[in-house]
Amino acid sequence: MQLIYEQSVAGRRGVRLPSSDVPVATPLSASLCRIESAPLPEMSELDIVRHFTRLSRRNFSVDTNFYPLGSCTMKYNVKALETAAALLAPFHPVTPLLPGGEAHAQGCLGMLYDLGKSLAEITGMDEVTTQPLAGAHGEMTGMLIVAAYHKAKGSKKKYVIVPDSSHGTNPASAAMVGYEIITIPTAPYGDMDLELFKAALNDETAAVMMTCPNTLGLFNPHIKEICDLAHEVDALVYYDGANLNAIMGKVRPGDVGFDVIHVNLHKTFGTPHGSGGPGSGPVGVKKELVPFLPAPRIVKTAKGSFAIEFENPQSVGRTANFFGNFGVMAKAWAYILMLGKEGLTEVSEQAVLNANYIMSQLKNDYELPYDQTCMHECVFSASRQLENDVHAIDIAKYLIDKGYHPPTVYFPLIVKEAIMIEPTETESKATLDEFIKVMKEAALMAKTNPELLRQAPVTMPISRLDETKAAREQNVCCPV
C-alpha cells in the first residue's frame, strides 16, 4: 500500500474549517514564522478514509481473530464500555484546578475516587492512585513511592530484587528511579529460586518486585514467605499486577503482604489495547505509604463531595499532566460496575479453566517445561520441534496463515523457544477447540513438512520482513 504522503496532491483539501467571524490579525513577525508550511498530506476526506480503512484491514485484532497472546490478556471487552467512556469525552481537566472548580467536576472526580476504592478492595490495598498512565508508569510510580518511603526513614537503600522471569519493565522501572537491579534466576520448580533470593536479600535492598502468578503462569506458594523475609530487612514488596485476570476474588496481594501494586486496567479491566496503548496503571499502597502517593490526590470531604488535595509535602509529586488516562479509567469503572463481585470472580475462574484446558490438550504435542496446574496462561516450548529445525517463530507464523494471532513467543526468556498462551475467559470452547486443532496440525507439520512452517506466512500482504535491514537503515520517517 502507498504511504499517505505518496498519495498527496498539491492543493487538494480535506476537511474545511469554520469560517472566521473576527478580523484578520496583523501577521506574525517573519522571524517567528515557519518558512515553509509542514508538508502534511493533501488529500480529500474520501482518500483519507479509504487509506485508513484499508490500513485497518491489514491488522489482526480481537474483533477479527483469536489472540492468545500470553501476558497480554487480549480479552474481548464489551462494546458498551466504549460507548460509556465516550460520554465523558467533553470535560476539561483544568476545570477542577480553577478556584471553585471542583464543584464543576464532581462527576469525574467522584468516578476516579470510586474507581480507586474498588481497585483497593480488589487488590487488598488501602489506597490507590489512578494517575499512572500505563503499567510501566505504575511501576515507576511505585518505585518512586518506595524511594520516598526509604528517604523519609532516612535509610539508604540501593538494590531492587527481581526474578529473571519478570517483565522487562520491572527492572527498567526500578532503574528509572536510580536503583541497581539484582536478578534472581528461576528454580527448576518454576518459581524464583528461594535460596538465591535469601542470599541476595540484605539491608540495602529497597524492594522486591514479584509477579504472581509469574510469567510462567504459576502461582508461587512461597510468596508470603518472600514478603515476610523482605519485610524483615525493611524492603518493600512490589506486586506486578499487570495481569490480575487469574486471581480476582481469589487472592488479594494486600492480604498476602505486598506493600505496593500496580494494575493494568488495559488488560484485566475492560479496555482494549488500541494497537499498543493507551493504557492505565493505577498503583495501590498500604496505609504507611499513603503520604507518598502522587499529587494531586482526590479525596472525599466530610460532606460527601470530592476534592483535590494539592498539598502533600511527602508526595512523590506529579507523574502525569493531569489525572491520568481518564478515558481508560472510565471503561474500567464501567467494567467493574457491570461485572460486579460475582462476575469478576467468574472471570478469574474461567480464565484459569480455559488456560488449563489448552494446556491439557496440547501437552502431548509440545514440550511443557513446567507441568503443573497453571493459572491464566501456560508456557510451552518448541524444543521438540527444534529437532526438525522448526522454531517457535515458525509455529507462530503458521498460525497467522490459519487466522490466529500467535501466542507470545520467546518470552519469558527463561524458557527456550517459549510459546506462551493466554486464552482469556472471553473465548468459547468452540474457539479453543479450533485453535487446539491447528496447534496440533502445526506440530504434525513440523515433522512432515517443516519447510511450510519456515515459509509461513504466505496469506498476508507481506511475508517475513528483513528486520536487520530496518535496524541498519533506520528509515523511520518518510522523506519529503
Added chain:
Amino acid sequence: MQLIYEQSVAGRRGVRLPSSDVPVATPLSASLCRIESAPLPEMSELDIVRHFTRLSRRNFSVDTNFYPLGSCTMKYNVKALETAAALLAPFHPVTPLLPGGEAHAQGCLGMLYDLGKSLAEITGMDEVTTQPLAGAHGEMTGMLIVAAYHKAKGSKKKYVIVPDSSHGTNPASAAMVGYEIITIPTAPYGDMDLELFKAALNDETAAVMMTCPNTLGLFNPHIKEICDLAHEVDALVYYDGANLNAIMGKVRPGDVGFDVIHVNLHKTFGTPHGSGGPGSGPVGVKKELVPFLPAPRIVKTAKGSFAIEFENPQSVGRTANFFGNFGVMAKAWAYILMLGKEGLTEVSEQAVLNANYIMSQLKNDYELPYDQTCMHECVFSASRQLENDVHAIDIAKYLIDKGYHPPTVYFPLIVKEAIMIEPTETESKATLDEFIKVMKEAALMAKTNPELLRQAPVTMPISRLDETKAAREQNVCCPV
C-alpha cells in the same frame, strides 16, 4: 464462513437484560403462548462481534473500493453526516401526533419542513412531501398524485408512457397504481423516439415518465417539447430525479415544465446506500397538485412554528407509517447545509467532468454506442470484446480481482453488453486514472488472455456462483 446459526451453542448467552423491578406477572394462557422459543442464535457477544466484523470484511464498499456503479451514484458522503443524523435518533414519531404534541417536536418538524423547501428550490417545484421511503416509493406516490389529479377532474385516463431506457421502477410504480404501460423505444440518437412518442400520446395518457439525463447519461434536448405535448392532452409529466447529480444549479425540472418529481436522497444527498437501503424519495409537485400530496403534511403557521396538517380531503393519504425515513433526511438536510448553493453546483460540474474524462479515455478501448458529451455517467458496450467471447460480465469480474467494484452491466437494457460508468464527483483524478489503466488492461486481456477474464474473480472468498441452482432450490432460510 459458518452461518451464525451454525455457531450457536445451546445455553450460551449474549447481552444481559436489565434486572426487573416489578413483580412477575401471572403467566400468559397456554393457548396464546408459543410452544417452543424461537431458535435464534445462542452466542457470546464476542462471537457475534467477530461474526459480523468478519462478514463486513467480505464486502466491497465505497470506503474501501472505487465503486463506479452507473445509475447508483456511489459517491463518498462525509462522515459528519452520519454523526449529525445520530443526534436526532431519540425522538418518538408519535409525540407530535398527540394533543399538544407538535410543540414538543419543533426541531424535527422544522427540519422536515426546511428540507422540503430546499428540495423544492433545487428542483424548481412548488411543494415537496418527504414521506416516501425510497425512489420507487416516491414514484408510486407521484403516480398516486397523478391518479388523484385526474380523478378530481373526472377524467378517465388509462396509460402511462415510459421510454424503454427508463429504470424498471418507473413502469412498475405506474402499474402499482393501476395504469397500463406504453413503452417507447430509444431512437438511434440516444433519446426516446420522438415520433413514436407523439404517436402513442393521446387523451387517455395519464402521465409520461421521463429520466433526464436518461440512463444513457444523455440530456434530451427535446425535453421541453415532450412536456408541452403531454400537457396538450392533459397528461402530467413525471421526472425521475433518482439521480440529480448532473443538474444541480444547472437545470430545474420544474422550470422545464415537469409536474411531479421524486428525488433519491440516498444518491445525490449525503446518504450512503447501506447495502441496499434505507433510502428516501421525497416527491415535489407543482402548485395545482399540492392538494393531493400525502397526509399528514408539515406546514408552517403564521407564528412561524411548525404544525401537522391532518385534514386534507383530496390527499392521496398516508404512504408510510409516520414521517418517512427521517434519519436519512437528516443527512440530506445536513448535506445541503454543508454544500450550499455553490457546493451543489460544483458537485454537478465535477460529476460531469469526471464522467466525460473517463469516457474520453476509454473510447478507443470500448465501443461507445452514443458518442456524445455525457452528463454524470457514460455507457459503453463490450461488443468489441464479444468477438473474443468476452462479455461485459467477464470484464466486471476481472475488475473485482483488481479491487474495483464493477460498473453497472447489462443496464440500460437497450445497450447490448452495456457497461455503465458513473464515477461521481467525489473521486480524485488519481483514482480515475488507475481505474482507466485497469479498464484498458481488461480490453487488452480480452484479446490476449480471454480465459483469464472468464475465470475471474479468483481473489475473492468465492468464485462465480451457480445462480440457477439458487433459483431452483430456493434455499432462502437456514433450516432449524
Added chain:
Amino acid sequence: MSYCPNTSGEQQEMLDAIGVKSIADLFETIPQHLRAESFNLPQGMSEFEMLDRMRTVAEKNTKGLLHFIGGGAYDHIIPTAVDHLANRSEFYTAYTPYQPECSQGTLQALFEYQSAICRLTGMEVSNASLYDGGTALAEAALMAIRITGKNRLLVDGSVNPFHRRVMATYLANLDVDIITILPADTSADRNAFLAAVDDQCAALILQTPNFFGTIEDLSDLSTLAHSKGALLIASTYPIALGLINTPAAMGADIATGDGQCLGNPLSFGGPAFGFIATIKKYIRNLPGRIIGETVDKENRRGFVLTLQAREQHIKRHKATSNICSNQSLCALRGLIFLSLLGREGLVDLARLNRDKSEYAKELLSGINGVSLQSTGETFNEFVIRLPKPADEIVKRLLSRGIAAGIPLGEYYGGMDNSLLVTVTEKRSRAEIERLAGKIELELNSFQF
C-alpha cells in the same frame, strides 16, 4: 463548499484530455432556455457549523420525554454492539449486492436475517425486508390478491390504524374492496368475520398483539379463511414473539410487521424496516429482494440475490412490486439485535415487557374512576377508560414531560375517554408509579 477533490490544475488536465475548454462546454448539451431560473440556497458551511445547527434542531424538541406511547414505534433497549457492528463502513457504504463475489458479507447477513424472521414467525420463507410495517401490510394484501385472484379484503379494525391507512392508500386505485370489521371491545369480532366472509375474499387481515395490545389466538380465523379459499395475513410484533404463539402455528399464510423494535432507534419514525414471510409455495409471489444459498464453481457455499424474475429491474411493470431499495441496513440491525439477545434473551425481554405492563395495568386501573378497557390478555400495551376525555389528560401530562399514551378517540368512534398505554422494559417501576400518580393528580384537579 463542495468536497470535490480535484485541484484546478487537475481539472484543466482533464478538460484538455476530453478536448474541451471549460466545464461549461460540457453543459452545452442543455439548451440555454432550459437552464435553472433560480437556485436560491444559502452558502455552505463546515461540518462543525453544521453540527452546531443539528444540535440546535435537537434542542428544539423536548428532550427526555417519558414515553408510554407505542402505536407501532417502540422505545426498546438497543445493545451497544448493534451500533458498533452496523456502523462498520463496509456495510453502510456498500450498494445492493448485485455482484455477489464482492458482497458476500451483505448477502450472508441478509440470508441470516431471512432465517431469523422465519424462526421468529415460524414461516418458511422471508424476503430481505420491506420499507416499514404499513407498506409491508399493503404488500401482503397485494400478494394475497395475486395468489387468490380475488379482490376482497376483510380487515380487522384493531389492526394498527397507521398501517391500515397506508394499505388503503396503496390499494385506492385498484379494483379492491376493503371491508373493515369493527372490533368487539378490544378484540376481533368473530361473529362479524363469520358474517362477512365469502368466496370473493382474498384475505382476512389481523394483528396480534393488536393495536389495543390484546393478544389474539387467530387459529379459528385461519380455519375460517382457508374454508373460503382466502389467506390469513397476520401482522405481528417481533418482541412479543418471544412469548406469544407464532403466525405459522396459528395457520397464517403471510406474516408481516414492523421491525423498528428490533434494534432500530425511534428516529422520529424512520428508517426501520418492514418484514414479510410466507409459506414456501408462495415464494414467487413475494415482493422485493430475496437471498438464496448456492455454490460456486469450487462447490463452496455462497449467497446470491435470487428469483429476481419477480422484480422490477427484470419484469418492469409485471413485477410483484415496484420496490427496489429496501431497508437493508435496518434489517441487518434487526439481525444483530436478535443475535445479541439470543434465544433465551428474547423470551426474557418479552417477559420483562409483559411484567412491566401488567404492573402498570394494575396500578392505573386501580385509580379512582379509571377502568381497564382491554379485554383478553395483553402484551405490553393496554387500554384504560378515563372518566374524562383522554386527549385533555394527555395534553396536560405532556407539558409535564410525560407522553402518557395515545388517546383513542382520534382513531376509534366512541373511544374519546380511552387511552392506549404502552410500557416497555425501559420503563422503571418508579416511572410507572410516577405516571399513575400524575394521572390521579390530573383527574382530581380536572376542571371543565
Added chain:
Amino acid sequence: MSYCPNTSGEQQEMLDAIGVKSIADLFETIPQHLRAESFNLPQGMSEFEMLDRMRTVAEKNTKGLLHFIGGGAYDHIIPTAVDHLANRSEFYTAYTPYQPECSQGTLQALFEYQSAICRLTGMEVSNASLYDGGTALAEAALMAIRITGKNRLLVDGSVNPFHRRVMATYLANLDVDIITILPADTSADRNAFLAAVDDQCAALILQTPNFFGTIEDLSDLSTLAHSKGALLIASTYPIALGLINTPAAMGADIATGDGQCLGNPLSFGGPAFGFIATIKKYIRNLPGRIIGETVDKENRRGFVLTLQAREQHIKRHKATSNICSNQSLCALRGLIFLSLLGREGLVDLARLNRDKSEYAKELLSGINGVSLQSTGETFNEFVIRLPKPADEIVKRLLSRGIAAGIPLGEYYGGMDNSLLVTVTEKRSRAEIERLAGKIELELNSFQF
C-alpha cells in the same frame, strides 16, 4: 454477571478433559491461608443500567462550560472522520504490533505518524509516541543526560508548570541538578540563561509558544547551548506549528510536546499522547517504540518495530526508558487529524486560533483597569493583568458558566492578578464578547 461464554455443560467437558473435578481444584495451587480476606463489591448490572450510571456521572459535571482555559489541554475541533476511523475495531482491539505480518495496518500508520511529527517539527526522527507532554519532557531530559553524559538542566520557568512538575518527579531520585530560570515578564530571560549556562549543562529546556502564550525565537538559545556542549530541548504546541518556526529550524536537538490538541478529546486530561523527535544521530537514545521501513522476502515494502535493543523487553534495566505500552491509538488519531486538516488546513487552523486570540486580546486589554501583560507576540493564549486577584474573578465567572482563564498566582510568585486566557478556533466572536462583558461587569461590581 460475567461475559464468560461457556455453558456449564461445556465447563464440565473441559474439567473432564483436564482431569479435575471442579474449577476450585484448579485453584488448589494457592494455599488456603493466602485466599482473599474480603471482596466487597456490589452486584453486577447490565450494560443498560451501567450506561444510565455513566450518564449520571456526566450530569454531575457542569455541562457546556465556555472554555477560555488551556494550559496544556486544548478545546479544538475534531473532524468527525477521526472518530469514525480510529474507532475501526481492527485498530483499537489490536495489540502492539510485535507480529508484523498481521499488523501492517498499525505499523504503517505509526510510521506515517512518525513522519508527520518529523514534518511538523522539522526533526529527522520520531518515536511512535510517549504518554503525554509532561512525561515526554522528562524523557527528553533523560535523553539529553544520556547523550551528553552531564547532569545539569537549565529550565525556563515559562515552560508549562504541569510538565515541569512531572519532569521533577521523574528526576527526583537521580543525580540531576535542575535549575529553573525565572522568565523576564512572559519570555525566557536571555541574560539569566547566559549567566547560568556552563559546561556541566546537559540541556537548555524551553517551550514555544510558552506557558504564557508567547512565541519564542529559540535560535540564540540553541547557539548558546551548543557552544557549551549542551542540547536544546524545545517543547512545542503542534497546532501553533502551522504558523510558527520549527524547533529544527531554530536549532533544537530534541522537540517534544503534548499531542492532545491533535484530534484527541479533552477527556478530563487523557488519554492523549506525548511526542518526541530528534536528529538522526541520536536515534539510539530515543525512548519507546520506533517503527522502521524494510522489505520482505519478495522485496515488498513493509514496516516493523525496530531498534528494539533500546527497549525494556530486550535490555531490561539498561533500556533507554521503562516505557512499554504507549499511546498508539491517540497517536493514530493525531495522524488522522493532521491528514484531514492537511498542509494548508493546519496553516488555516493556526491562523484562525491567532485571529480569535488577537481579537480577544484587544477586547480584554481594552477593559478599564485591565492591561496586557504578555510581552512579545502570542499564539492563542495571552496574559492579562487585572486590577483585582484573578482567582476571585475566575471563581465568580465559573459560577456563571465561563472558565475565563487560569489565574497565575498559583504557579508564579507575584502574579496574583494575572490571568492566562486561551482562545481557540472554537470560540465565536459572540462568546469572546460575552467573556469581555462579564469580566467588565465583575470588575465593576467587585466587593472586597
